Amino acid sequence: MTPILQINSLKASVNGMPILKGVDLTVNTGELHAIMGPNGSGKSTLAAVLAGREDYEVDAGSILYQGADLLEMEVDERAREGLFLAFQYPVELPGVSMMNFLKTAVNSVREHRGLRPLGAAALLRLAREKAALIHLDSRLKKRSVNEGFSGGEKKRNEIFQLAMLEPRLAILDETDSGLDIDALRNVADGVNGLRTNDRAFVVITHYQRLLDYIIPDFVHVMYDGCIVMSGGKELALELEARGYDWISENGVPA
Amino acid sequence: MARGTRQDDVEARFIEAHHRLFGPGLNGEPGFLHNLRQKAIGRFGSMGFPSKKDEAWKYTSLRGILRTPLAVAPDCTAPPPSVRAIHGLDAHIGVFVNGRLHAGLSVLASLPAGVTIAGLGDAPPALVAAHLARQADFRGHAFVALNTAFLSDGAFVHVPDGTVLDKPVHLIHVISGRAPTLAQPRTLVIAGTGAQVNLIDTISADLAAPSLVNSVTEVFVAAGARVARFEVQDPAAHVSLVTALSAYQLQDSHFQNNSFTFGGQVVRNNIAMLPDAAGCETLLHGLFIARGRAHVDNHTLVDHAKPDCYSAENYRGILDDRATGVFNGKVLVRQDAQRINAYQSNKSIVLSNTARMFAKPELEIYADDVKCSHGATTGQLDAEALFYLRARGLTMPQARTLMLQAFARDIVDKVPIEPLRSVLDERIAAILAR
Numbered sequence: 027m028t029p030i031l032q033i034n035s036l037k038a039s040v041n042g043m044p045i046l047k048g049v050d051l052t053v054n055t056g057e058l059h060a061i062m063g064p065n066g067s068g069k070s071t072l073a074a075v076l077a078g079r080e081d082y083e084v085d086a087g088s089i090l091y092q093g094a095d096l097l098e099m100e101v102d103e104r105a106r107e108g109l110f111l112a113f114q115y116p117v118e119l120p121g122v123s124m125m126n127f128l129k130t131a132v133n134s135v136r137e138h139r140g141l142r143p144l145g146a147a148a149l150l151r152l153a154r155e156k157a158a159l160i161h162l163d164s165r166l167k168k169r170s171v172n173e174g175f176s177g178g179e180k181k182r183n184e185i186f187q188l189a190m191l192e193p194r195l196a197i198l199d200e201t202d203s204g205l206d207i208d209a210l211r212n213v214a215d216g217v218n219g220l221r222t223n224d225r226a227f228v229v230i231t232h233y234q235r236l237l238d239y240i241i242p243d244f245v246h247v248m249y250d251g252c253i254v255m256s257g258g259k260e261l262a263l264e265l266e267a268r269g270y271d272w273i274s275e276n277g278v279p280a
Numbered sequence: 281m282a283r284g285t286r287q288d289d290v291e292a293r294f295i296e297a298h299h300r301l302f303g304p305g306l307n308g309e310p311g312f313l314h315n316l317r318q319k320a321i322g323r324f325g326s327m328g329f330p331s332k333k334d335e336a337w338k339y340t341s342l343r344g345i346l347r348t349p350l351a352v353a354p355d356c357t358a359p360p361p362s363v364r365a366i367h368g369l370d371a372h373i374g375v376f377v378n379g380r381l382h383a384g385l386s387v388l389a390s391l392p393a394g395v396t397i398a399g400l401g402d403a404p405p406a407l408v409a410a411h412l413a414r415q416a417d418f419r420g421h422a423f424v425a426l427n428t429a430f431l432s433d434g435a436f437v438h439v440p441d442g443t444v445l446d447k448p449v450h451l452i453h454v455i456s457g458r459a460p461t462l463a464q465p466r467t468l469v470i471a472g473t474g475a476q477v478n479l480i481d482t483i484s485a486d487l488a489a490p491s492l493v494n495s496v497t498e499v500f501v502a503a504g505a506r507v508a509r510f511e512v513q514d515p516a517a518h519v520s521l522v523t524a525l526s527a528y529q530l531q532d533s534h535f536q537n538n539s540f541t542f543g544g545q546v547v548r549n550n551i552a553m554l555p556d557a558a559g560c561e562t563l564l565h566g567l568f569i570a571r572g573r574a575h576v577d578n579h580t581l582v583d584h585a586k587p588d589c590y591s592a593e594n595y596r597g598i599l600d601d602r603a604t605g606v607f608n609g610k611v612l613v614r615q616d617a618q619r620i621n622a623y624q625s626n627k628s629i630v631l632s633n634t635a636r637m638f639a640k641p642e643l644e645i646y647a648d649d650v651k652c653s654h655g656a657t658t659g660q661l662d663a664e665a666l667f668y669l670r671a672r673g674l675t676m677p678q679a680r681t682l683m684l685q686a687f688a689r690d691i692v693d694k695v696p697i698e699p700l701r702s703v704l705d706e707r708i709a710a711i712l713a714r
Binding site for chain 2: 077078079080100101102104105106110111113116117119120121122126127130131134135138170187191
């Protein structure tokens, strides 16, 4: 097994306020890790630091991605190297057409991998195939990126982009939040269809519900900026049954 | 207005040139043209060029180019520049070389009967006399006066009553000169009752030295007529441009102007709309991209003199480096002009710390039953949107270009002529990729 992501003693802050207080996590290729935890525990901060958001300051620790120092890489470089973040709040881009956006994104990633850029016809074919996979309304492809999309459509669009860009490591930041049960199933179907031996997932979620459909290999619980518990998929069920209070009551280091 | 001696020198050069060219007499021309020129040079002489003390010219100065001695007569020895037609556009093309219709370069074979595209000198004198210098105010504007004072020929378009032109009309003004030049294109467009025309206006300039183009366009839109005009301004960085567009609208007519400014040193567009009857619709759209030390100033006036009209303005600008942009949009609603809907929007993106944008909406309303609104925003590209694009693998320049193209698209998409839209898209992409 090859580690694709190695996070060592990561500490990060926003505006001088420490959020991550020493995170350790190793993700191997082919694995799907779920990170659960109450609001404010640092889950989304971890996703933001991995994607390279500038307003997050890394104070200590290291992140190795495919053996290289991730923190030295620009946001777009990380993406071209195969790291994908599905946004918790996907951004609306009025006037940027879906196809033009996909073409630019897909071809910049392909170029980086030494592949020939896709022409309009090939891209359209690929988009049709991938959209079907996650039940994305094909009419959305004719619109501006996320503009006027419903909450569910925006989240499905994130998974659609994931499918188009074929990353090595995908981080899903609360992709299940705000989804009804049908949209949740579509998103889960999409993710399950994209699980391969050479791709890893980190699924960040507040609720266990998503993990009924996406079965994780590992579950980690974040609390106050640290991963305080790790286990198999049964840990998610235990958390569901006992609630997050169970963690604090069980003598978690403060 | 009292003016200093140095400033007078600038005006005096043009007045002297006018006497040299037009002093002796009529030369067989219609008397009214001679009289018009005399009146115009008189007005020019008493007004002089505007200075920064004039509120309307607070941000924009053409002193630099006006201090340069400029040739006012066409340079016939300069080789004619290549004429840039729009790729894939099926249009009636009128090419005007230094103001005169060039039959060989024009494409007018399929012009429907009754429609005229000609030089002003060959146009029906009664129509010219009835409309020329009626809309563009040479009494109040020095640059219009200067253009009118040197008026001898220009572009003339007449679409008679009830005629709908399926193909657009493309007017190409060809200007050339080796020495510093003052070129003054003049255009008169008359759309008869119920007539419809799409009009594209471009300049193909080959000016080796710093020069000034001072153009005047007058449009008469009769009752029920629809005129849409598309102007692409893309002169070299050492060429300045002052334009005046005046449209006069009658009952239930529609006029829209779409201006695209991509080049030039100092560009000043003066747009004056007079919807002078009920039921008129007036749309003004503009996009400019200014880089380097370019200065682009759009001054618009919609004078709602009559009730039940609609006007909307949408201007967008992208500024980089040390460029300056100005938008001054005045909407005047006169006392009897009830039930007017007038909207105005001006959005700018400033990409550098040294670029500046001055936006000034001016609503002057004397009627009580009106709906008017304006909004002006000046800002930078949305950081969250840039991050989103970069998180998908786009480099910073790619992400910026994509977002700026999206910003421009709002205006470009208002162009219903596909080949023109493609040309604009390509040009914008090329400029933004630089």
